[in-house]
Amino acid sequence: MMKILSNLYKVLNMHNISDFIIGIRNNYTIHRILMGLKLKEFVFNKGITLDIGGEYKSSYEDNWNIDKNLLYHIDINGTPDINVDVNFLPFKNDSISNFGCFNVLELIESPHNAVNDCFRVLKSDGSLVGYVPFLYPIHNQPIDYWRFSRSGLFNMLIKAGFKNIIIEPIGGRFIVLYDVILPKKIFFIRIFLSTISILLNFLYEKFHSSKYNKEMYPSGYFFIAKK
Numbered sequence: 001m002m003k004i005l006s007n008l009y010k011v012l013n014m015h016n017i018s019d020f021i022i023g024i025r026n027n028y029t030i031h032r033i034l035m036g037l038k039l040k041e042f043v044f045n046k047g048i049t050l051d052i053g054g055e056y057k058s059s060y061e062d063n064w065n066i067d068k069n070l071l072y073h074i075d076i077n078g079t080p081d082i083n084v085d086v087n088f089l090p091f092k093n094d095s096i097s098n099f100g101c102f103n104v105l106e107l108i109e110s111p112h113n114a115v116n117d118c119f120r121v122l123k124s125d126g127s128l129v130g131y132v133p134f135l136y137p138i139h140n141q142p143i144d145y146w147r148f149s150r151s152g153l154f155n156m157l158i159k160a161g162f163k164n165i166i167i168e169p170i171g172g173r174f175i176v177l178y179d180v181i182l183p184k185k186i187f188f189i190r191i192f193l194s195t196i197s198i199l200l201n202f203l204y205e206k207f208h209s210s211k212y213n214k215e216m217y218p219s220g221y222f223f224i225a226k227k
Contacts, residue, residue: 024190026059029179030197031219034170035102035131038222039063045125047097050074052086052114052130053104060102070097086114091121101130106146115160122227128162133220134169135176150221157225164226171219174200179219 023033044066051058054073064071072081084090087110099118105111118128132148133139148156150167157165171179178197183189205213 020194021191024194025187027182027184027190028059029136029182029219030175030194031133031136031170031179032060034175035220035222036060036063038168038170039129040065042129042224044129045097045123045127047123048072048095049098049100050082050096051100051102052118053101053107054080056080058102064100066098087117089117089121093120094123096121097123097126099126099128099130101128103131103133105130105132105148107140107143109143109145111146112156112159115156119160119162119227124227126227128157128225129223131170131220131222134218135171135180136219137180148221150215150218153221153223157223162225162227164224166224168222169214169218169220170222171217172201172205172213173217174198174204176217176219 019037020033023036039060040063042065044064046067047070049064049066049071051061051071051073053075054061056073056079058073061068061071074080074082074084074086076083076085086104086108099122101118105114108114115128122128132153134147134149136147138144150169154165154167174197178194181193183193201213
């Protein structure tokens with residue numbers, strides 16, 4: 001059992017394995033947990049940060065290394081801090097330090113317009129940090145429009161003007177399998193199946209290419225685009 005937990009710890013690259021357990025308890029997908037861990041590693045610029053599509057405090061907000069007093073949620077509907085259309089941001093050029101854009105671009109009918117406008121209002125050293133799903137079920141019906149491959153996402157960011165771009169696939173065939181099934185009712189079943197899924201992913205990558213597994217079977221992509 002200790003060997004299993006040790007391998008799990010290495011695979012998730014955690015400082016505390018409790019992050020994984022808490023995520024599973026909260027019915028998170030594995031890729032959602034891994035996204036949060038990637039987000040913890042990123043240091044945002046000082047200044048105003050806008051969370052796109054965040055009507056209220058997000059579940060991953062505690063992972064952001066930012067001044068929470070300068071964080072504002074923006075959305076076209078509901079009761080966010082600022083009610084705006086991300087395609088037509090009412091902010092001055094070069095005025096925003098960071099954008100968070102997690103599981104949002106696939107829900108926008110013209111995502112390239114949104115990315116272009118984010119680039120316009122970002123400061124010269126500003127960052128657009130986000131996540132898009134790939135091998136993941138339809139959600140937020142009926143406004144789930146897109147799935148982005150690495151090259152599709154990269155081209156959209158380049159055309160908007162971003163120059164320093166990092167795109168990292170998250171997942172693998174067994175993680176995708178768990179996230180599609182996602183048993184929600186019994187915690188012990190979730191923790192068992194999620195642990196098995198991660199360990200199978202780990203073992204598969206021991207005998208095959210880790211890069212191939214994630215590139216060919218990505219749950220989605222974590223990305224950082226700097227102006």
